[in-house]
Amino acid sequence: MPDILISEAIQGAAVDALRSRFDVLYQPALWESPGALAKAVRCCRALIVRNQTPVTASLVVAGKELVVIGRAGVGLDNVDTRAADDAGIVVAFTPDQNAISVAELAIGMMLSLARFIPAADRDTKSGNWNRHRFTGAEVYGKTFGIVGAGKIGYLTARRAKAFGMRILACDPFLSPDNTMLCELQAELVELDELLARADVVSCHLPSTPLTVGMFDAARFRAMKSGALFINTARGNVVSEPALLEALKNGRLGGAALDVRSKEPPQIGELEALPNVILTPHIGAFTHEAQDRVATAICRDVTRVLDGMPAMNAVHRAVPARPA
Ligand code: MLT
Helix, strand or coil, X not given: CCCEEECCCCCCHHHHHHHHHCCEEECCCHHHCHHHHHHHHCCCCEEEECCCCCECHHHHHHCCCCCEEEECCCCCCCECHHHHHHCCCEEEECCCCCHHHHHHHXXXXXXXXXXXXXXXXXXXXXXXXXXXXXXXXXXXXCEEEEECCCHHHHHHHHHHHHCCCEEEEECCCCXXXXXXXXXXXXXXXXXXXXXXXXXXXXXXXXXXXXXXXXXXXXXHHCCXXXXXXXXXXXXXXXXXXXXXXXXXXXXXEEEEECCCCCCCCCCCCHHHCCCEEECCCCCCCCHHHHHHHHXXXXXXXXXXXXXXXXXXXXXXXXXXXXX
């Protein structure tokens, strides 16, 4: 009987180390088959997932022996953490380990949009030499707005600050004397003010009932004319039809999306716009972040199975069931 079920692709030295201690069932495509997943989880004490395995209340019930669910990543929208908590199961996650990688991607997207790097690359490779067509804008002296000022928002803003940008932040959980805001000399403002003033809006919100659909037609209308919009957080906080309209009518200067309301998305009009950059949810996909995430989640799963508290747990650090 396996001790640990891994239902998505997670590899490396940390997983090898898990294998040396425990019986690990590694089924990286199992997340696609909820029936088989529910069957496989029945006898396991730990389940390790990324963001694609739907850890629903019924999967939690099916995992009768589960003591820990390890979410290799930061977003918890695919895990019913309440159901797990009610069942006495620890949900461990890796809140900080991929933050630098996501922040670096967001900054890369900003520069790519401001200087038309992907479009200029495509044009030049097709044999052209259109220097004037790709006249961009400096980000120096412009205003960078983070919507959601957690670890990733902070690290992104810190990098934007290094480019000489002014920082605005919107986050209902922070107060103006927050040390991170002070360090960045950032102004804490309401969302409407941020949208009206920022030249670049970078979204760093989790997906919750309060944030789903937050960027709708009215919010895009409220943005500064020609502003750039970047989303490396969760796709469903943005209404894609509203974003498309704001790009088509010229309200926005460009958009970069690493996350979509449906992943993978269907090819549509966004894919055809030259001022849109799309990437396949790769914010956390660097060798460094993947190593850190795998190490952290394997460590916490091992700790719980060994009877120790998880270092990064959502509700409870020790299971109510014997490990
Ligand atoms: C995260 O939530 O950690 C990132 O979106 C990456 C992922 O889910 O794998």
